[in-house]
Amino acid sequence: MLSLTCPCCGITAEETEFTPGGEAHLTRSGPGSSDSSYEAYMFQRKNPRGVHFERWRHAYGCGKWFIAARDTVTLEVFGTYPAQTTEPPAEIVTQIRARRPDWTPEPQGAA
Amino acid sequence: MSDTWASALPQAQFDGLIRIREAGLCGMITLRGDPAALAGPLRAQTGLDMPAQRRIVSAGALQLAWMSPDELLLCLPHAEAPTMVAALQTALAGQFATVANVSDARAVFDLSGPRVRDVLAKLCPVDFATLQPGDIRRSRAAQVAAAILSLEDDQFRIICFRSVAGYMFDLLAGAAAPGSDPALYP
Numbered sequence: 001m002l003s004l005t006c007p008c009c010g011i012t013a014e015e016t017e018f019t020p021g022g023e024a025h026l027t028r029s030g031p032g033s034s035d036s037s038y039e040a041y042m043f044q045r046k047n048p049r050g051v052h053f054e055r056w057r058h059a060y061g062c063g064k065w066f067i068a069a070r071d072t073v074t075l076e077v078f079g080t081y082p083a084q085t086t087e088p089p090a091e092i093v094t095q096i097r098a099r100r101p102d103w104t105p106e107p108q109g110a111a
Numbered sequence: 112m113s114d115t116w117a118s119a120l121p122q123a124q125f126d127g128l129i130r131i132r133e134a135g136l137c138g139m140i141t142l143r144g145d146p147a148a149l150a151g152p153l154r155a156q157t158g159l160d161m162p163a164q165r166r167i168v169s170a171g172a173l174q175l176a177w178m179s180p181d182e183l184l185l186c187l188p189h190a191e192a193p194t195m196v197a198a199l200q201t202a203l204a205g206q207f208a209t210v211a212n213v214s215d216a217r218a219v220f221d222l223s224g225p226r227v228r229d230v231l232a233k234l235c236p237v238d239f240a241t242l243q244p245g246d247i248r249r250s251r252a253a254q255v256a257a258a259i260l261s262l263e264d265d266q267f268r269i270i271c272f273r274s275v276a277g278y279m280f281d282l283l284a285g286a287a288a289p290g291s292d293p294a295l296y297p
Contacts, residue, residue: 008179009179009180010164010165013236013250014236017250017251060249060250061179061249062178062179062180062182062249063179063182064179064180
């Protein structure tokens with residue numbers, strides 16, 4: 001079972017109290033973008049085996065969105081941070097690197 | 112328009128492992144906005160300070176509960192809610208904040224007895240050992256959202272949507288059936 005700590009209300013709860021919101025840190029391709037980048041933004045999602053950044057909503061609690069960094073294989077949670085963040089914060093990256101030394105953060109905006 | 116008000120399940124009660132009582136008419140006002148903007152008008156109208164994260168402050172018949180970083184719930188006698196809403200709306204005029212009377216949108220149940228934590232633990236994914244008197248925990252009870260207010264050591268209050276009041280009462284009564292104590296808490 002996945003336990004997440006909501007950074008907005010400080011509650012650590014199990015996953016049934018949350019709603020998953022899919023991949024985090026997407027870069028929006030809106031009007032004026034090419035068809036291929038719009039398609040990538042709309043439909044193409046990472047499905048990694050390992051470190052992943054996801055949006056979650058504390059649906060049964062404070063109702064706020066946040067982002068969780070976790071491992072999709074072991075369900076280890078490296079940390080959670082507010083949704084108003086465009087890339088993984090330095091302390092989260094440090095946390096992940098401490099546990100997964102061969103992991104490197106992807107440059108943001110890469111499809 | 113009728114001016115006769117009724118709570119969701121008037122007089123509903125159950126006695127088993129714990130005592131369950133429908134709380135009757137309760138006034139509830141939801142305030143949303145920047146806590147810094149809400150604090151002044153709230154203190155002026157109610158005399159209550161802002162609650163800390165996940166806490167309840169109370170004075171007399173008034174209770175102010177922390178619901179989320181930008182949401183508060185003010186509980187007060189049902190008849191006083193409309194005047195309080197009007198006063199707060201006037202005080203907050205022009206601010207990026209909302210005040211709404213949600214009294215009749217909710218159902219409230221009072222639970223008491225030494226086994227109240229065990230009964231609630233059957234329904235909610237919450238560690239009740241960490242909940243202190245004066246804490247509020249928003250979670251779910253089986254399939255519906257619930258706010259759990261820890262009032263005193265053996266006394267809890269559950270607030271849920273009025274539309275699921277019957278479900279919540281049956282749920283609580285089932286969990287409080289005699290002889291079904293999981294004995295999780297001392």
